[in-house]
């Protein structure tokens with residue numbers, strides 16, 4: 001694989017509390033902006049595929065095509081392969097790759113997709129240039145990322161304010177950009193795209209079971225995950241502060257009035273034919 005590779009650290013890691021969120025994701029709840037552009041024969045590259053639930057949905061949406069999922073972390077690909085095998089998919093394969101230096105020829109894929117990846121990488125503009133290189137003329141680069149500073153919740157909570165401040169500091173110290181959603185269009189322009197459709201999409205957690213799930217996974221992630229380790233090791237928070245943030249999440253989850261919205265930026269970039 002050509003250099004350079006990523007200099008950033010993936011903030012969340014693949015702890016069970018993180019995978020609880022990743023494995024909930026579907027093309028419907030995370031790639032709806034892309035789905036209308038898909039055709040049955042397409043060849044798709046899904047970068048930073050993680051445990052592969054979105055990747056598997058994409059494979060079902062292109063039954064006469066092929067989907068390749070890649071991730072920088074080899075260990076998570078076993079989980080992705082199991083997801084695909086469990087669904088009986090045969091038009092899907094997986095490989096290790098870094099988005100900054102993809103081991104594919106120019107003009108290979110009809111669609112190159114990345115969900116919640118560019119916020120974690122060291123050089124998102126370089127990543128987009130590389131995605132542009134491997135997509136065919138007339139093909140689409142599709143990217144969706146959360147924007148942490150734009151997340152909104154009710155009721156107000158000093159503890160969740162502290163969570164947001166801590167998360168953004170840890171993500172930036174790791175070399176990422178937690179407020180990526182609002183920057184995607186600018187990064188795509190810097191990468192040389194001229195045909196860009198920019199939209200936004202949300203996840204909302206308000207019903208009792210949604211609040212319990214979302215608050216529980218963030219409370220657990222704050223106490224035991226790569227993010228928690230990085231927060232401690234980087235001197236961003238001690239155990240007492242992490243316990244207070246986790247407790248704030250659990251408390252918010254019990255609120256009958258509770259509402260939480262995650263804003264994402266989305267871009268569909270078409271490569272010149």
Ligand SMILES: C[S@@+](CC[C@H](N)C(=O)[O-])C[C@H]1O[C@@H](n2cnc3c(N)ncnc32)[C@H](O)[C@@H]1O
Pocket residue numbers: 006010022023025030047048049050051052053054070071072073076097098099100114115116117120121
């Ligand atoms: C937040 S997860 C998203 C997983 C999946 N796309 C989803 O939305 O469920 C980000 C993934 O990107 C991977 N990743 C981080 N940096 C990467 C890089 N430079 N190249 C390829 N994958 C990367 C991580 O290992 C992780 O699996």
